[in-house]
Amino acid sequence: MSATFLGIPPFPEAARAAVDDSRTRHNLRRATHTIRDKRASVVGELNDDWQLLRAEGAAVKEHTLRHLDRYLEQLEESVTRAGGRVHWAADAEEANAIVTRLVKATGETDVVKVKSMATQEIELNNALAEAGITAYETDLAELIVQLGDDLPSHILVPAIHLGRAQIREIFLDQMAEWGTPAPPGLTDDPRALAEAARLHLRERFLRTRTAISGANFAVADSGTLVVLESEGNGRMCLTLPQTLISVVGIEKIVPTWSDLEVFMQLLPRSSTGERMNPYTSTWTGVTPGDGPQEFHLVLLDNGRTDVLADTVGRQALRCIRCSACLNTCPVYERTGGHAYGSVYPGPIGAILTPQLRGMSSAVDEALPYASSLCGACYEVCPVAIDIPEVLVHLREEVSAGRGHLGEKALMAGAEAVFSSSRALGAAQRAAGLGRNLVPGHLPGTAGEWTDTRDVPDVPAESFRSWWNKRGKGQR
C-alpha cells in the first residue's frame, strides 16, 4: 500500500509546514525557476504566433467539450474499428475494477506503468495492490516517488521536491526491494542516478507482459492515442508488452488528427520548455505482429461531466497538464505540491480538485483561496484557462455554503461601512481618534498580519476630510 493524500490538512495548515521546510523550498525554487525561464525563452521566440496558437488551442478544446457526447461516441467507434476495446468508467472505483479485471484476465501479477495523471487520480496502484498485482512506475520521477513511498508533488516532475542527494539515498535504500539493486558506490551525479534507474528498469521492461498508461490526447476520428514523454521509458511500455490498458479522462479528446498540430507546439514549449517533444508515441488499436496485441481503452469520467455543467468552471477541463501554471506560481513555489492534498497541485489543482471532488471537504473548500490572484498562471496557460476567474467563482460557492460565520460578519460589516460616504466618514473619524491605540500585535485573524508585518500608522485625517476642509478654504 503506497502513500495517499488522505489526512493532509487544509491548505493554510499544510502550507505552514511546507513554508518552514528550507530544503524543499530550496529545491522548488531552483527547479521551478529553471523550467520557468526555459519556457519563457522558447515561448518568447514565437512572438505573436504564440497568442494565436494559444487561442487556437483554447478554441479546439472548447469546441470539443461542447460536443463531447458526439466525439466520445466517435472515439469509441474508431478505437473499436481499429481492434481496441473501449470501457466506460463513471468513477474511480469503476475504473479500478475494470483495470483490475483486465489485468487478472492476462494472468499476470506484475504490470509496468507509463506516467499517467488519470491513474494517479484514481489511485490505481493501491487498488491493484489490494488485488495482489504490483504496478511498477517507469517514469524516472514517478519511480523515485514510488521507491520513496512518497507522494507526487508536481504534474510533470512528481519528484520535484527532492534533491539529488535525497534521490541517491532512496535508490540505495529501496531499489533492491523492488528489483535490480542500485550499483554500490552510487554517487549523486545526475548521470549516475539516471544510469542506475536505467539498469533497474530495463530488466523490468523486458520481462513484463502487461502495461498501463494514460494518454495526453485521444483522436476521435482516427481512434489514435497519443503519449508525450521525455525519457523513452513510456515508449518501452507502450511497445514491448502483449497487453496495453490505457486509462484516459474523457476531456482528453481532440476531434481530428490534424488538431494535434496545435498541441504538439503548445505542450512541449509550455511543459518542459522544449521546441519539440522528444518521445511522442501514437497508436491506433492493434497492429498484427507489431506492438501490443490486445488494447483496452478505459474512458474515465470521475466528476468531469459535473464540471461540464458549470459554465465558468468547465474551462478547467481544457487543461493539457503542462504544469506551466505550477512552475510560474509564487504560491506553489513556496509550498510545493503536497499542501494541495491532491495529485493535481498548483493553480490548476486549486480549481480542478474541488470541482472533480465536488467541494466535499474542508481541504476542497480551502483550495480556491490558495492563491493571491496574481494572474501569472492565466498568463502562461497554453489553453488560456482564466484560473483567477474560476478561483473567484469557486470562492463564491464556498461563501454561499454553511459556516464561515466570522468572515461573513466581517464582510457584512465592511459593506455597511461602504454603503454610504457618511458611514465611511464616521468610521474614518473613529479610526483617526483611536490611531494611537492600535497595538503592534493584533489579536485573532488580524494577528496573521502582525506576526510578520508592522501595521501602517493610521492618519489623523482621512483624504475625504482633508478635501472637504480644503474646499471650504478655497470657497
Next chain:
Amino acid sequence: MRIALFITCVNDTLFPDTGRAVVRLLERLGHEVVFPEDQTCCGQMHYNTGYRRPATRLAVRFVKTFEGADAVVVPSGSCAAMIRDNYPRLGAGGSRLSRKVAGLAPRVYDLTEFLVDVLGVTDVGAYYPHKVAYHPTCHGLRMLGLGDRPYRLLRAVRGLELVELEGATECCGFGGTFAVKNGDVSSAMGADKARHAVETGAEVLCAVDNSCLMHIGGILSRQRSGMRVAHIAEILASTEKGGSAGPAPDDAPAAKEAVTR
C-alpha cells in the same frame, strides 16, 4: 480637463498623502480635479473573497457615482482593474449594470495610464533626488497591462535614480484577504520581495498600489531595513519646492527605533 478622482477606500482611510499628491500633480498639470463625495469602495475585497452580491451592490454604487465623469482617475492599479476587468463579469449580459459598465469602464484609468495615454505626458515636472526601485503590482501589470508606463514616468523625474528590482514581476504576496487567510505563504512571498527590494540598495520602493506597499512596507519596517515605500503619485507630485513624499527616511519607524535605543 475635468478629472473625477476615485481615491479608493484604502487610500482615503490609510494613505491620504497619496490622494493629496494626485490632486497636487493633476492641478499642477493644469487640470481640474473633482471628488464625487458619494464614493466609497469598488468592492474588490468582497468580489475577490467570493462575496459577489455585496460586490455587485458596490459596483452599482460606483457606477451611479461616476457615470457622468469624462475621466475617472484611480491611484490604484488593482482597483482600476477591478472596475475595468471584473465589473463586466458582475452584471448578467444585457442587464442595466452591464450596459452602464460597458459605457463607463473605458473611461476609468490607473493614474499612470491616465498621465501617459490620455494626457500624453511622461515628464510631469517632478524632482525627487532619491534612489528608487519600482515594483510592478500584479493587477496593474497583468490585468491593466501598464507595461513600461510607470518606468517612463519615473525615468523622467529629475534627480531620481531608478534601479532594477530582481524578480520584479513576481507577486509580493499581499492578495487582499489572502494575506490573512494564508498568512504564512503571504509572508514568505513578501519576505522574498522585501529581500530583493533591499538588495537593490534603493532608499524607496514604489508602486501603483498602496495595499501591496502596505504589505511589503510592513515587512521592511518589521525588519528595520531602513528602506521605505511610497506610492508613485507621491514621487511624481514632488518638486524642488518639496512635495508629499511621505515621511523622510529619518522618520521611518526603523530609524525612530534606532534613535530611541
